[in-house]
Amino acid sequence: GAVVSQHPSWVICKSGTSVKIECRSLDFQATTMFWYRQFPKQSLMLMATSNEGSKATYEQGVEKDKFLINHASLTLSTLTVTSAHPEDSSFYICSASTGIGNQPQHFGDGTRLSIL
């Protein structure tokens, strides 16, 4: 089956640090990658959708200068949380899709971000 790898799985940083999260599709070409955030006991919240080679499309209320997304290849997308603060602490999950027909999204393992 389709495999999506996300790294790191857990990161703890001081306030003000920028944190980069990588999302890789290991065995398929991901035309589109999605970034989600999930707070405890809440639903997934879509942050942005990125198509390879294009600028990401951010959901309303998500600051594009705060959450920098790069999708430079068909197998890699990165999310950088710039100058992270404690309120940015959350579970960040990426997913990838081939964008072909009725293919589902496949999720990475998620990154648990804790900002002290």
Next chain:
Amino acid sequence: RKEVEQDPGPFNVPEGATVAFNCTYSNSASQSFFWYRQDCRKEPKLLMSVYSSGNEDGRFTAQLNRASQYISLLIRDSKLSDSATYLCVVNSWGNQFYFGTGTSLTVIP
């Protein structure tokens, strides 16, 4: 109106019970449908796609009703390991995926 609506539950059922979840969607032009399972503090994992003719995978049966715009998931002979949150996902246009809020299931010994 939300694109996808799901009863959040929680559903608490005894082992061996049969339980069903429904999910309604608003866009009649929706193309594809999926059920995902999410365990606590983990990422969602694809459980099964939902096909027009209905499909079954072991104890799990998924059905699609386009006329009424809903999808369902039936779990037979519930196991303790089935305890999780079940998410329905609808794909409307290309790469637009809409998630339900999830239905929480706890299977009790």
